[in-house]
Structures are given as C-alpha cells and as structure tokens.
Amino acid sequence: xxxxxxxxxxxxxxxxxxxxxxxxxxxxxxxxxxxxxxxxxxxxxxxxxxxxxxxxxxxxxxxxxxxxxxxxxxxxxxxxxxxxxxxxxxxxxxxxxxxxxxxxxxxxxxxxxxxxxxxxxxxxxxxxxxxxxxxxxxxxxxxxxxxxxxxxxxxxxxxxxxxxxxxxxxxxxxxxxxxxxxxxxxxxxxxxxxxxxxxxxxxxxxxxxxxxxxxxxxxxxxxxxxxxxxxxxxxxxxxxxxxxxxxxxxxxxxxxxxxxxxxxxxxxxxxxxxxxxxxxxxxxxxxxxxxxxxxxxxxxxxxxxxxxxxxxxxxxxxxxxxxxxx
Amino acid sequence: xxxxxxxxxxxxxxxxxxxxxxxxxxxxxxxxxxxxxxxxxxxxxxxxxxxxxxxxxxxxxxxxxxxxxxxxxxxxxxxxxxxxxxxxxxxxxxxxxxxxxxxxxxxxxxxxxxxxxxxxxxxxxxxxxxxxxxxxxxxxxxxxxxxxxxxxxxxxxxxxxxxxxxxxxxxxxxxxxxxxxxxxxxxxxxxxxxxxxxxxxxxxxxxxxxxxxxxxxxxxxxxxxxxxxxxxxxxxxxxxxxxxxxxxxxxxxxxxxxxxxxxxxxxxxxxxxxxxxxxxxxxxxxxxxxxxxxxxxxxxxxxxxxxxxxxxxxxxxxxxxxxxxxxxxxxxxxxxxxxxxxxxxxxxxxxxxxxxxxxxxxxxxxxxxxxxxxxxxxxxxxxxxxxxxxxxxxxxxxxxxxxxxxxxxxxxxxxxxxxxxxxxxxxxxxxx
Numbered sequence: 001x002x003x004x005x006x007x008x009x010x011x012x013x014x015x016x017x018x019x020x021x022x023x024x025x026x027x028x029x030x031x032x033x034x035x036x037x038x039x040x041x042x043x044x045x046x047x048x049x050x051x052x053x054x055x056x057x058x059x060x061x062x063x064x065x066x067x068x069x070x071x072x073x074x075x076x077x078x079x080x081x082x083x084x085x086x087x088x089x090x091x092x093x094x095x096x097x098x099x100x101x102x103x104x105x106x107x108x109x110x111x112x113x114x115x116x117x118x119x120x121x122x123x124x125x126x127x128x129x130x131x132x133x134x135x136x137x138x139x140x141x142x143x144x145x146x147x148x149x150x151x152x153x154x155x156x157x158x159x160x161x162x163x164x165x166x167x168x169x170x171x172x173x174x175x176x177x178x179x180x181x182x183x184x185x186x187x188x189x190x191x192x193x194x195x196x197x198x199x200x201x202x203x204x205x206x207x208x209x210x211x212x213x214x215x216x217x218x219x220x221x222x223x224x225x226x227x228x229x230x231x232x233x234x235x236x237x238x239x240x241x242x243x244x245x246x247x248x249x250x251x252x253x254x255x256x257x258x259x260x261x262x263x264x265x266x267x268x269x270x271x272x273x274x275x276x277x278x279x280x281x282x283x284x285x286x287x288x289x290x291x292x293x294x295x296x297x298x299x300x301x302x303x304x305x306x307x308x309x310x311x312x313x314x315x316x317x318x319x320x321x322x323x324x325x326x
Numbered sequence: 327x328x329x330x331x332x333x334x335x336x337x338x339x340x341x342x343x344x345x346x347x348x349x350x351x352x353x354x355x356x357x358x359x360x361x362x363x364x365x366x367x368x369x370x371x372x373x374x375x376x377x378x379x380x381x382x383x384x385x386x387x388x389x390x391x392x393x394x395x396x397x398x399x400x401x402x403x404x405x406x407x408x409x410x411x412x413x414x415x416x417x418x419x420x421x422x423x424x425x426x427x428x429x430x431x432x433x434x435x436x437x438x439x440x441x442x443x444x445x446x447x448x449x450x451x452x453x454x455x456x457x458x459x460x461x462x463x464x465x466x467x468x469x470x471x472x473x474x475x476x477x478x479x480x481x482x483x484x485x486x487x488x489x490x491x492x493x494x495x496x497x498x499x500x501x502x503x504x505x506x507x508x509x510x511x512x513x514x515x516x517x518x519x520x521x522x523x524x525x526x527x528x529x530x531x532x533x534x535x536x537x538x539x540x541x542x543x544x545x546x547x548x549x550x551x552x553x554x555x556x557x558x559x560x561x562x563x564x565x566x567x568x569x570x571x572x573x574x575x576x577x578x579x580x581x582x583x584x585x586x587x588x589x590x591x592x593x594x595x596x597x598x599x600x601x602x603x604x605x606x607x608x609x610x611x612x613x614x615x616x617x618x619x620x621x622x623x624x625x626x627x628x629x630x631x632x633x634x635x636x637x638x639x640x641x642x643x644x645x646x647x648x649x650x651x652x653x654x655x656x657x658x659x660x661x662x663x664x665x666x667x668x669x670x671x672x673x674x675x676x677x678x679x680x681x682x683x684x685x686x687x688x689x690x691x692x693x694x695x696x697x698x699x700x701x702x703x704x705x706x707x708x709x710x711x712x713x714x715x716x717x718x719x720x721x722x723x724x725x726x727x728x729x730x731x732x733x734x735x736x737x738x739x740x741x742x743x744x745x746x747x748x749x750x751x752x753x754x755x756x757x758x
Contacts, residue, residue: 066437066714069416070648092751161580184583185526185732270585271405272528272725274732286725289409291718291755292433 053305060298069294082299086287097300099275100283107194107279108258114198115254119205124235127213137210144203152267155196159183184269189277197264201257205250212246213239248319255315256308280304362655363396367410369425369642371478371676373613375401381675389662395655404587408717414647415439422650423659428464428643429710429720431474435466436714440473441646441653451475451661456682464639464709474643475664476681478673480605481702482533482637483623483695490518490600491622499624503541503566506601506627510576513600520576522599523567525731526585531567532724533638533710534603539563540635540708541628546719547711555723555753561745564727566629568745572734582728582735605640608695609677623695625702636706641681679703715756722752 060082062068068075088094122140126133143151158165161182170176183192216239224234240247262281265273271290273282284304288297366386372378378401386397400421402410408430414420415437426434434440441447443465448454454462461479465472484506486499494513500506510520524530539546544559554560570577578599584590588610594602595614603626611621625636644663646656662668669680674690679699685691686700710716726748730740 066433066717069412070418070438072416092754096751096755161583162578180580182580182583182732182736186736270526272721272728275729286721289412290721292412293718 056298057302059294060302062295064293064295064298066292069292075295078295082295083303086296086299086303093296096278097283100278100280103190103276103278104259104280107190107197107277108255110194111197111201111258112251112254114194115202115205116251118198118202119209122202122206123209123213124231124239126210127239140206141203143199144207148200148263149267151200152196152264155192155199156184156268159192185274187276189269189274193265193268193277193279196268197258197261200264201254205254208246208250209243212243216242252312252315255311259308260304362394362652363398364423364652364655364659365421366397366399366659367407367421367424368399368401369407369427370401370403371642371678373610375403381672385663385668385671388668389659392662393655393658395652395658397659411439418649420647420649422647422652422656424645424647425477426474426643426645428461428474428476428639428641430717431465431472431643432467432712433714433717434645435470435473439648441648441650441656442471442473443475444471447657451657451664456664456684458679458681458683458703460639460703460707460709461641461681464641464712465643467712467714474645475660476641477644477663478642478676478678479681479703480640480642480678481699481707482537482603482605482626482640483699483702484601484626485594485604485607485611486601486622486624487594487597487620488622489617489620490597499622500627502627503629503632507574507576510570510574510601514576518597519578519593519599520574521570521601521603522584522590522593523570523577523581523603524584524587524590525571525577525582525735526728527587528721528724528728530587530590531727531731532720533640535560535564535567535723535727536638536710537563537626537635537708538566541632542566543633546723547713547715551713553715553719553753553756555749555756556746560749561742564730564745564749565740565742567727568730568734568740571731572739579735579737582731606677606679606699621695623698625698625706634706635708636702637708639703639707639709641678718756722755723749726752 059072061078061080062072062075063078063081064072064075085093086097089098126137126140157163159167161167161180161184164183166183167180171178171180182188220238220242221234224238229237260281261279262285265277265279265282266285269277269282272286273279280300281304284297284300287300288294368378368382370378372381379399382399382401386399390396404427407425407427411420411424411426411430411434415434420439426440435442443451445454457476458479461476462472465474465476484499490513491497491499491509494509496509496512500509506521512520514520523534536546539560540563542559542562544557544563546553546555546560548554571579571582578593581590581593590599590602591604591607591610592614593599594604595611595616608618608621608623612618628634628636644660646653646660650656663672664682666680666682666684669682669685670688670690673680673685674688679696680686680691686696691700711719713719730745730748734740
C-alpha cells in the first residue's frame with residue numbers, strides 16, 4: 001500500500017534527465033532510493049507491530065507460566081491447550097470469558113451510539129457560524145485534551161458512594177433517592193463506565209464530523225432550503241449522505257477503540273473491575289499479568305484479534321457494497 | 327542510565343579481573359569497588375515515595391561510606407512492583423537487589439529470577455538464626471533454599487479507638503469474634519461504624535479471609551500443594567468476613583468500594599469507625615491526626631473454639647536478582663540492610679518490626695504495641711501458602727471476595743451456597 005506511492009515520483013525525476021544514457025544510469029541508481037527511504041518505516045512497522053503480534057501468537061501455543069518466563073524457549077508447547085482452556089464454556093474460566101465478551105459487546109454498542117449521536121448533534125449545532133462558536137467548539141474538545149488518568153480519577157472521586165459529588169447532588173440536594181446508590185461497584189458500575197467512556201470519546205467523533213461537514217458545499221443546503229426542506233430533512237438528505245465516507249471510517253475506529261478500551265476501566269476500577277463491567281481487555285490483563293499465565297492471556301488476545309479482524313472485514317465488505325449500489 | 331550501566335559493567339569486569347584469585351573477599355576490593363553501583367528497588371513503606379527516599383538515604387550513604395559501593399535506589403509503588411519484577415524477570419534486565427512482598431516469595435522463587443540463599447550464602451550474611459523464625463518461614467517453598475530474607479516484619483492487629491471503647495463502657499479489647507461483633511454493634515451509631523474494612527482491595531480481602539479460614543480450621547492448599555478452595559471451613563471463613571456488612575451490620579456498606587489502601591484507615595483515624603484490622607499503622611494514624619493516646623491494638627480474635635490465629639506472617643523480604651552482575655556487592659548490601667543497627671533504624675522509622683531477633687533489645691522496640699505485634703508474629707501468625715500458585719490464589723480468591731462484598735453491600739445476601747460456587751470457580755481458573 002505504501003510502497004506504491006514514491007515509485008512514480010522517482011520515474012518522473014528520471015524522465016527529466018538531460019541525455020538518454022545518463023537518464024538510464026540515473027534511473028538505475030535512483031530505483032533503490034524510494035525503497036531505502038521506506039526502510040525505516042518497514043523496520044519500525046515490523047518491530048512495533050508485526051513481530052510482537054507474531055510473538056503473541058507464538059506465546060498462545062506455549063505453556064508460558066511463571067516457571068518459564070525467565071526462559072521462554074524452555075516453555076513446553078501447549079498445542080491448542082490454551083485455546084481449549086479459555087473456550088470451555090461450561091467451566092468457570094470459559095464462562096467468565098464469554099460473560100466478559102458480551103459485556104464488552106453491549107458496552108461498545110451503547111458507547112458508540114451515544115458518542116456518535118452526541119457528536120452529530122453538537123457538530124450540526126456548530127456547523128453554521130454564530131457568535132462564540134469557537135469557544136463552544138473548544139469547550140467540547142476539552143475531555144479529549146485532558147490526560148486520561150487525571151480525568152478518569154476525578155470521575156471515580158465524583159462517583160464515590162459516601163463522599164462523591166454525584167451522590168451529594170442526587171441524594172442530599174435533589175432527594176432523587178433516599179438510599180445512596182453505588183456507582184463504582186455493582187450493576188451501576190457498567191453505566192458509570194459508559195458515561196465516562198462516552199465523555200472521553202465523543203469529542204473525537206465531534207472533531208471528525210465537524211471536519212467532514214466543513215467540506216459540504218453551502219449550495220446544497222441552499223438548494224434544499226429552496227425545495228422547502230427543514231433542518232431535519234436537510235440533515236437527512238444533505239448532511240448524512242455527504243458524511244458517508246467520514247462515518248464509515250469514524251464508526252470503525254470508534255468501534256475498535258471502544259472494544260479494546262483498557263486505560264479508562266483500569267484507571268476507573270483499578271486492577272480488578274467489578275463483574276458487571278469486566279471488559280475484555282481488562283479480563284485478558286487479569287488472566288495474563290495478574291495471574292501470571294501469559295499463554296492463556298495470549299490465546300485470548302489472539303481470539304480477540306481474530307474477532308476484530310472478522311468484524312472489520314465484514315463491515316468493510318458491507319459498506320463497500322452499498323457504495324456500489326449507490 | 328544506559329551509559330551508567332555500561333560504565334559499571336566495564337568497572338565490574340576490571341574489578342573482576344583484578345580480583346581473580348582473591349575468592350571475592352570484599353575487604354580486599356579496595357578502591358576499584360568504588361565504581362560499582364547497585365540498583366535497588368525499594369517498596370513503598372513510608373508515607374510517600376519521597377518519604378522513603380529520605381528515610382533510606384542516610385542508611386545508603388552509610389553503606390557507601392563503609393564499603394565504597396554506591397546504591398542507586400528507586401522506590402517502586404506497590405501497584406507496580408510485581409509487574410515490574412515480572413517484566414524484569416522476562417527480560418533479564420532488572421535491579422541487583424529488590425524488595426518483595428513476602429507472600430510472593432514462593433511464586434517468585436518458582437520463576438528462578440531470584441538468587442537462592444543456600445547455607446553458605448546464609449552464613450555469609452550472618453546466618454539464618456539471626457532472623458525471626460516466623461518471618462523466615464515466609465521466604466520460599468518448604469524444602470528449598472529460600473530466595474529472599476526478611477527485611478521488615480509485619481503482622482495484622484485489631485486497632486481500636488480507646489476513647490470510644492471507654493465511652494461505650496467496654497473495658498477490654500474483644501477476646502473472641504463474638505465479643506468483637508457485640509462491641510461493634512454497641513459502637514455503631516448513626517455517625518459511626520463498628521469496623522472499617524478496605525473491601526475493594528484484593529490483597530486486604532485475601533489476607534483477611536485467609537486468617538478467618540485458618541481460624542475455622544480451613545486451608546486453601548493441601549499438604550501436597552493441591553488447591554482445596556471449596557471447603558466448608560473456607561466458606562465459613564469468608565462468610566465471617568461478609569457478615570460484617572450483611573448480617574452483623576457493623577461495617578459501612580460503602581467500604582466495599584474502598585480500594586486505594588488508605589480509606590479504611592482514614593475512616594478509623596477520623597473517628598468514622600471504632601475498629602480496623604491493619605498492619606503496623608501507629609505512624610500513619612498519628613500522621614492522619616489521631617491522638618496517640620486513643621490508639622489501642624490487640625490480636626484479631628478468633629471465634630470461640632476456633633484456631634487461635636490472628637494474622638498472616640506479613641512483611642517485606644529482600645532478594646538478590648539472579649541476573650545481577652555484582653553478586654558479591656549485592657550480598658554485602660543484604661548483610662548491611664539486615665544488620666542490627668540498620669534494622670533498628672529503618673523499622674523504628676517505618677513502624678514495622680525488626681526481622682532480626684537482636685534488634686528487639688533496643689528500647690525503641692520495648693513498647694506495648696511492639697510486644698503485642700511480636701507475640702502475634704511469634705505465636706499466632708500463619709504464613710500464606712508457600713506454593714508457586716500463591717499470587718494467582720491471592721488474585722482469584724481476593725477478587726471473588728471483592729465481588730461478593732460488593733453484592734452484600736448492594737443489599738443482596740451472599741449465601742454459603744453462593745460462596746461455595748465462587749470458590750469452585752476460582753479453583754477451576756487456577757488450573758489454567
């Protein structure tokens with residue numbers, strides 16, 4: 001994909017050479033240059049992505065427990081043992097993984113829907129110039145600019161049962177309930193995590209949609225207005241169709257980020273999340289780092305990777321098909 | 327850092343060359359050894375990481391003055407320590423000397439990352455019989471040379487607020503668990519609870535339920551090291567803990583979300599609770615503004631007719647990393663840190679107990695509280711299971727207890743049946 005780009009450029013350079021002979025030798029000389037320039041990227045890509053990924057796949061076939069972490073090569077082969085262990089859904093370990101998977105699916109769908117709707121509404125509101133628009137846009141982007149750790153820790157303070165601000169407002173000031181609800185443990189922890197995650201994520205969607213909307217020609221809205229379209233209709237028939245390609249990428253990226261989310265729940269709950277909000281990446285972390293079983297942890301990671309690849313492939317296939325239809 | 331390591335590596339090879347044939351006698355190393363810098367990972371014992379640096383500095387300077395060996399200390403927070411050690415183990419790039427939680431001893435021993443202290447090595451650092459027998463039992467699996475030595479010894483005690491007890495007309499600290507519950511009910515008022523617990527902390531939960539299950543005569547591993555989680559005794563031990571919230575109601579349900587390791591203690595210090603089960607806390611309590619005259623400490627009582635167990639053998643061990651390039655200097659450092667004067671100084675400051683017998687003759691350790699803790703450690707403390715799966719056990723069961731506490735706090739009673747199922751599930755996950 002990347003390798004294709006610089007080649008024609010080199011060709012153009014060569015064609016501008018003065019004499020045919022010199023051009024040929026220069027072309028020969030220059031042919032390796034683009035590849036040389038690409039080398040750092042290829043090496044970095046290999047080192048940072050490909051090799052660790054392959055090592056992870058390799059680890060998933062090893063019985064890599066604490067007895068062998070000093071010397072991985074001595075770890076006995078586990079074959080598909082790790083996979084069989086994590087996938088035995090009638091046992092506690094498999095049930096826990098399945099539970100964590102479904103929790104993550106629900107979490108992702110809700111977070112995606114809320115973030116996108118919020119971002120869409122905010123982007124439409126700030127699409128046309130008004131006094132103070134820059135300020136509003138800046139305020140919207142604040143959660144995205146804050147360091148994750150600082151902001152999520154603040155959320156966890158606010159959501160404490162006895163001293164948290166949320167309960168203070170809900171119970172002491174508004175009197176919504178008599179009993180102080182828990183937010184960091186129990187059933188509510190799932191919703192608390194969703195609120196924090198949406199708060200973290202939606203500014204990015206807002207940014208992407210705002211950028212997408214700025215390239216929609218004003219004439220289209222004018223034409224729609226002349227045809228008698230109100231706000232809702234012009235959103236439906238002008239804005240959304242123009243944002244198709246932005247949305248296609250945006251939703252995919254948001255999906256992948258949310259499904260893999262680790263920093264937010266880890267900061268929010270600490271080492272072990274409540275069962276109700278046990279997201280898959282936290283679950284994998286628990287099963288490798290915390291219980292020192294890197295083999296099963298890797299097996300779960302590989303399964304997660306395969307799942308995300310499959311979803312991505314199907315998604316791209318489906319959205320591309322629509323392109324052809326249209 | 328990198329450069330330093332290279333220079334020190336060069337320095338070591340020079341020293342090694344000049345010492346060839348000397349048998350590694352540290353006294354003769356002379357000027358050349360001054361170029362050796364040991365990397366030391368210290369655990370967080372003081373009120374903050376900076377505080378630890380300050381406490382350790384005079385000792386490390388004394389060590390450098392005496393031996394010429396420099397020590398580069400890094401205080402690692404507890405939340406990172408085990409992960410850092412695991413990463414160092416996997417990569418082989420780690421410190422020379424490090425602190426470990428003593429409950430991890432057997433697990434880390436199994437990785438082979440720590441240098442075994444065989445008899446000869448033990449003799450070199452002053453002999454095994456200098457140490458408290460109880461603490462020495464928590465340095466590795468039975469029948470193998472230990473891979474660490476005790477550095478700071480600790481035990482759990484029942485801290486109680488003397489003023490509140492007197493006000494409620496309770497003259498003696500509780501002698502049985504039933505007494506404790508009765509006292510707790512008396513002390514629980516709309517403004518205050520009988521007992522505070524760090525219910526969201528995996529490690530506090532596992533330490534507490536381990537002691538309670540021992541009191542009930544239970545055990546999480548049999549003599550062959552096989553897990554036996556789901557037994558009636560272990561269920562009873564966990565129920566004893568959950569009942570503080572769900573049946574006895576002497577603990578604030580909000581405690582189920584306390585997880586940063588200070589909240590239950592802060593509640594006790596500020597008078598929001600009358601009792602708390604904690605390791606050596608007098609120093610922290612005073613720092614939190616509690617009047618020292620109000621702080622009482624007694625052994626955690628067992629149910630009538632139960633085993634007289636009051637604590638785990640808690641504490642911090644000192645270990646030498648197997649991949650160290652300065653074994654001799656590292657052992658010198660271990661000898662220094664476990665020497666009587668250093669032990670008196672450091673344990674005196676941190677409020678922990680010296681790990682060596684001799685230090686107890688010092689007047690600083692002749693107080694009532696130290697005697698209570700020493701007698702707990704000598705006669706009523708049980709080491710956590712010395713099996714390689716210990717860390718997994720702590721995580722799995724500790725997490726299960728945390729989740730059950732959360733359930734109890736939300737108002738759903740956790741039955742014995744439910745506890746039993748959770749334990750069976752935890753044991754199945756251990757098998758992986």
